[in-house]
Amino acid sequence: xxxxxxxxxxxxxxxxxxxxxxxxxxxTTILNAARTIGGDVTPPAMCYYSKLQGSGGKCRTCLVExxxxxxxxxxxxxxxxxxxxxxxxxxxxxKNITSEKVKDARAGVVEFLLLNHPLDCPICDQAGECHLQDxxxxxxxxxxxxxxxxxxxxxxxxxxxxQLHMTRCILCYRxxxxxxxxxxxRVHGILDRGEHAEISTYISKAIDNEFSGNMIDVxxxxxxxxxxxxxxxxxxxxxxxxxxxxxxxxGCCGKTTLWLRGEEVFRVTARKDQWGEVQSFDGKxxxxxxxxxxxxxxxxxxxxxxxxxxxxxxxxxxxHYEGLVTPKETVQQVLGGRAPRLLMDIHDESEVNRNGVxxxxxxxxxxxxxxxxxx
Amino acid sequence: xxxxxLLANAHVPGxxxxxxxxxxxxxxxxxxxxxxxxxxxxxxxxxxxxxxxxGAGFPTGLxxxxxxxxxxxxxxxxxxxxxxxxxxFKDRYLMEFIPHYLIEGMIVSSFALGSNVSYxxxxxxxAWITDILEEAIAEAKQNGFLGKNIxxxxxxxxxxxxxxxxxxxxxxxxxxxxxxxxxxxxxxxxPPFPAVKGVWERPTVVNNVETIAAVVPIINDGGEExxxxxxxxxxxxxxxxxCGNINKPGVYEIDMTISVEEFIxxxxxxxxxxxxxxxxxxxxxxxxxPILPANLxxxxxxxxxxxxxxxSLADGGFATGTMMGSGGFIVLDEDQCVVKHTMTLARFYxxxxxxxxxxxxxGTGWMERILKKIDSGKGxxxxxxxxxxxxxxxEGNTICPLGDAAAWPVxxxxxxxxxxxxxxxxxxxxxxxxxYGLAHYADPVHVxxxx
Ligand SMILES: Cc1cc2nc3c(=O)[nH]c(=O)nc-3n(C[C@H](O)[C@H](O)[C@H](O)COP(=O)(O)O)c2cc1C
Ligand code: SF4
Ligand code: SF4
Ligand code: FES
Numbered sequence: 080x081x082x083x084x085x086x087x088x089x090x091x092x093x094x095x096x097x098x099x100x101x102x103x104x105x106x107t108t109i110l111n112a113a114r115t116i117g118g119d120v121t122p123p124a125m126c127y128y129s130k131l132q133g134s135g136g137k138c139r140t141c142l143v144e145x146x147x148x149x150x151x152x153x154x155x156x157x158x159x160x161x162x163x164x165x166x167x168x169x170x171x172x173x174k175n176i177t178s179e180k181v182k183d184a185r186a187g188v189v190e191f192l193l194l195n196h197p198l199d200c201p202i203c204d205q206a207g208e209c210h211l212q213d214x215x216x217x218x219x220x221x222x223x224x225x226x227x228x229x230x231x232x233x234x235x236x237x238x239x240x241x242q243l244h245m246t247r248c249i250l251c252y253r254x255x256x257x258x259x260x261x262x263x264x265r266v267h268g269i270l271d272r273g274e275h276a277e278i279s280t281y282i283s284k285a286i287d288n289e290f291s292g293n294m295i296d297v298x299x300x301x302x303x304x305x306x307x308x309x310x311x312x313x314x315x316x317x318x319x320x321x322x323x324x325x326x327x328x329x330g331c332c333g334k335t336t337l338w339l340r341g342e343e344v345f346r347v348t349a350r351k352d353q354w355g356e357v358q359s360f361d362g363k364x365x366x367x368x369x370x371x372x373x374x375x376x377x378x379x380x381x382x383x384x385x386x387x388x389x390x391x392x393x394x395x396x397x398x399h400y401e402g403l404v405t406p407k408e409t410v411q412q413v414l415g416g417r418a419p420r421l422l423m424d425i426h427d428e429s430e431v432n433r434n435g436v437x438x439x440x441x442x443x444x445x446x447x448x449x450x451x452x453x454x
Numbered sequence: 455x456x457x458x459x460l461l462a463n464a465h466v467p468g469x470x471x472x473x474x475x476x477x478x479x480x481x482x483x484x485x486x487x488x489x490x491x492x493x494x495x496x497x498x499x500x501x502x503x504x505x506x507x508x509g510a511g512f513p514t515g516l517x518x519x520x521x522x523x524x525x526x527x528x529x530x531x532x533x534x535x536x537x538x539x540x541x542x543f544k545d546r547y548l549m550e551f552i553p554h555y556l557i558e559g560m561i562v563s564s565f566a567l568g569s570n571v572s573y574x575x576x577x578x579x580x581a582w583i584t585d586i587l588e589e590a591i592a593e594a595k596q597n598g599f600l601g602k603n604i605x606x607x608x609x610x611x612x613x614x615x616x617x618x619x620x621x622x623x624x625x626x627x628x629x630x631x632x633x634x635x636x637x638x639x640x641x642x643x644x645p646p647f648p649a650v651k652g653v654w655e656r657p658t659v660v661n662n663v664e665t666i667a668a669v670v671p672i673i674n675d676g677g678e679e680x681x682x683x684x685x686x687x688x689x690x691x692x693x694x695x696x697c698g699n700i701n702k703p704g705v706y707e708i709d710m711t712i713s714v715e716e717f718i719x720x721x722x723x724x725x726x727x728x729x730x731x732x733x734x735x736x737x738x739x740x741x742x743x744p745i746l747p748a749n750l751x752x753x754x755x756x757x758x759x760x761x762x763x764x765x766s767l768a769d770g771g772f773a774t775g776t777m778m779g780s781g782g783f784i785v786l787d788e789d790q791c792v793v794k795h796t797m798t799l800a801r802f803y804x805x806x807x808x809x810x811x812x813x814x815x816x817g818t819g820w821m822e823r824i825l826k827k828i829d830s831g832k833g834x835x836x837x838x839x840x841x842x843x844x845x846x847x848x849e850g851n852t853i854c855p856l857g858d859a860a861a862w863p864v865x866x867x868x869x870x871x872x873x874x875x876x877x878x879x880x881x882x883x884x885x886x887x888x889x890y891g892l893a894h895y896a897d898p899v900h901v902x903x904x905x
Contacts, residue, residue: 136643137810139851158850164643187847191816227823274819276809
C-alpha cells in the first residue's frame with residue numbers, strides 16, 4: 080500500500096538534484112529522492128502523502144524542472160513536473176531551488192492556494208502546525224493581489240469528533256484517501272467541481288469509524304480539526320511527549336504523541352515524521368484508532384516515553400528546543416562547492432541598529448544616519 | 455469543389471437507416487478489413503497520415519501502435535463523443551445524420567486494436583443522439599456486423615453508448631475514462647497513459663468520433679490514397695463547424711487545401727459576413743485555441759496566405775499563429791467586443807474546471823472576475839498585467855490541458871487586442887455604451903511584438 084513499505088531494491092539510479100548527486104532505487108519519485116538529501120533541496124509537498132496510495136499531483140507546490148530526462152535520453156522535459164508523481168531515471172538532472180522557472184511557478188501556486196484561504200490563523204486550531212502557514216512564510220509574497228470576495232462555506236460537524244471548516248480546505252484530497260483506504264465504508268468525498276468543490280459526507284452523514292480521526296492528522300491545514308481539542312489551547316503552549324499504550328484495536332499502533340499542559344492531556348495525535356507525515360513503525364504507517372485519540376485523555380492511560388523531538392519547523396518548535404533536530408544545510412553543495420556570498424549570520428550586527436547606539440538617546444525617530452555616526 | 459468523404463452521402467434521404475447506408479456502399483470497409491490482419495490495418499492508418507480530430511492532432515496510427523498488449527488482458531476502444539468545446543459541433547452532425555459511419559469505423563478500429571467491447575462516451579446533452587446511435591447499433595447487430603462471430607470471422611464485438619452528465623472536463627481522455635468507470639470525472643495524473651492503463655486499468659485507445667469515422671475511407675481507398683488528399687502533414691478531409699457572424703453557419707467538410715479567406719468569404723462555405731460588416735477576429739479551432747485578429751488570420755506574419763490546415767494555422771506559433779484544434783470556427787465581426795468575448799470564455803473555463811489542481815481551480819475564477827471588472831468599466835491598467843501574469847502561472851503547471859485551454863484565450867486576447875482592453879480602462883463610461891470597433895485589426899500589416 081504505502082510507498083515506504085516496499086522492500087528497497089538495490090539503489091542504482093543516479094539522480095542529480097540541485098547539483099547534489101545521489102543514488103536511489105528505481106521507481107523512487109523525485110520528491111522522495113530529494114527527501115533523502117533533505118534541507119532546502121526538498122520541494123514542499125501539500126497533497127502528496129507517502130502512506131496514502133494515489134495521493135499527490137494535485138497541489139502543484141512540488142513542481143520541479145527536469146533539465147535532463149536520463150543518461151539515455153538527456154532531453155529536458157518541456158514542462159515543469161510534479162516531483163511527487165514523477166519517478167527518477169538513471170542520470171536525470173533535476174532543478175528545484177536552482178531553477179528560476181520553478182521559483183516563479185511555485186510562487187504562483189502559493190498565491191493560488193492562499194487566494195481563497197481565510198488567513199484566520201489567529202482563531203485557527205491548526206496555527207503553529209499548519210503546512211500552508213509554513214509554505215506561505217517561505218514562498219509567499221506579502222499582501223494579496225486578489226480583490227474579490229473570498230469563498231466561504233459553513234462550518235460542519237462531521238461526526239462527534241471532527242469538525243470540517245471547508246473554507247480553509249486546499250482540496251489536497253488526503254482525507255478522502257484516508258476514508259477510502261483506512262475506513263471500511265467511505266461516506267465522505269468531494270462534491271461539486273472547480274472553485275465550488277467541497278469535502279462533504281454523503282448526505283451530511285456522520286463519519287463513524289474507528290480510524291476516521293486520522294483524517295485530522297493528514298489534513299495539512301485547519302480544515303479538519305479535533306473537536307475534543309478545539310479552542311482549548313494553542314499547540315505551542317502544550318508540550319508534546321511520546322507515549323504508548325497496549326491498544327487492542329486491530330490496525331492501531333498504539334504509539335502516539337500526547338500534547339500536555341501540566342498533567343492534563345489536551346490532545347492525542349499520531350506521531351509525525353520530519354515531513355509532517357505519520358511515522359512508520361516496522362514499515363507500517365503508525366495510524367491510531369479513535370479510542371486512543373479521543374477517549375484516552377488521562378496521563379494514567381499512557382506509558383510516557385519522553386519529550387517528543389521537535390523539528391525546527393513552524394512555531395511548535397518555540398520553547399521546545401529539547402532534542403531539536405537542526406535541518407541539514409545544503410547551500411554550499413547546491414552552489415557547487417562555492418561558499419555562499421550573500422548569506423548573513425543573523426547574529427551579526429546589521430548596518431543599522433548597532434549596540435553602541437541607544438535608541439532612547441536619539442531625538443525623534445531614528446534615522447539610518449544616526450547609526451553611521453559612530454562608525 | 456473539395457473532395458468529400460464523411461459527408462459525401464449526407465444528403466441522401468434516409469441515410470440514417472442501415473438499409474440506405476448499406477445501399478450507398480456502407481460497411482464495405484468492414485468486409486475488407488476482415489480480410490486484412492489487425493497489424494495491416496494499423497499500418498494503413500499510419501500511411502494515411504490521419505491525425506486525431508479531437509483537438510491535439512496526434513497521429514492516429516502512431517497512437518494505435520502504442521497500445522500495450524499484455525497476455526490475457528482485454529483492450530478497449532473508447533470513442534470520445536463528449537464534444538463540449540464551445541464552437542465545436544461537428545461530431546454531433548455526423549452522429550445525428552450518418553450514425554452508421556461511426557459504427558462502421560468503430561468495428562474496423564475495434565478489430566485493429568483487438569477490442570471486443572468498445573464504448574461511445576457521449577455528451578449528456580446529446581440525449582436524442584444516444585437513441586439514434588443505439589438504434590444504429592441494433593441495426594448493425596441484426597445484420598451481423600456486431601455481436602458474436604461477426605461475418606463468420608470469429609471476431610466478437612459489442613458497442614455500448616454511455617452518456618456523460620454535462621461536464622466539459624469529461625472530454626479529457628482520462629477524465630472520460632474515470633467517468634466511464636462510474637467515478638468522479640477527474641483527469642488522471644499521467645503517466646500511466648491510457649494506452650497502458652485505461653478503462654479498468656486495461657490498455658485503451660481514446661479517439662474522437664471524426665477520427666474513427668475517417669478510418670472507413672482509409673480502409674476503403676487505402677492509406678496512400680487518403681494521404682493524397684490535403685497537403686503536407688494535413689492529410690484527408692476535416693469537418694469544420696462554423697458559427698458566429700457568417701451568412702451560412704454549419705458543418706463543412708474541407709480538404710485542407712483552401713485558404714481561410716476562401717472558407718469565410720466563398721459561397722461554397724461560410725458565405726461571407728452578414729449585413730456588409732467587416733471581419734474583426736476569429737477563433738479557428740474551438741474556444742481553447744488562440745484568437746487572431748483579421749490581419750493575422752488571413753495572412754501569416756511571413757506574409758503568406760493562411761490556409762485551413764494544421765501547419766498553416768499554427769504558423770508563427772502562439773505569437774502570431776493559432777491552432778486547428780477541434781475545428782470549431784468562430785467568426786467575430788466589427789461589432790463584437792473582444793473583452794466581453796474573452797470574459798465569456800473565462801466564465802466557461804471557470805465553470806468547467808474540475809478543481810483538482812490549485813492553479814486551474816483558483817486561477818480560472820480569478821481571471822473571470824478580473825475580466826468582468828474590466829468589461830463593466832471598472833478595470834484598472836494593472837488588471838491587464840495581472841491577467842497576463844495569472845494566465846502565465848496557470849499554463850503548463852496543471853494536471854490536464856484544461857488549464858492551458860483556459861490560459862490561451864486570455865493570453866491571445868491580451869497579446870493581440872491589448873489596446874481594446876486599455877480602451878475599456880480609459881473609457882469606463884463609453885465602453886458600456888459602444889464597442890471599440892474594428893480599429894486596426896483588419897489593417898494589412900500589423901504584426902504585434904511577440905510576447
Ligand atoms: C478539457 C478537455 C476537453 C476535451 N474534450 C474533448 C472532446 O469533447 N472530444 C474529443 O474528441 N476530444 C476532447 N479532448 C481531447 C481528448 O483528451 C483526446 O485528446 C482526444 O479524444 C483524442 O482523440 P484523437 O486522437 O482522435 O483526437 C479534450 C481535452 C481536454 C483537455
Ligand atoms: S479537508 Fe484537509 S485533508 Fe481534506 S482535502 Fe481539505 S485540506 Fe485536504
Ligand atoms: S487543469 Fe483544471 S480541469 Fe485539469 S485537472 Fe487541473 S483543475 Fe482539473
Ligand atoms: S505534493 Fe506534488 S503536487 Fe502536491
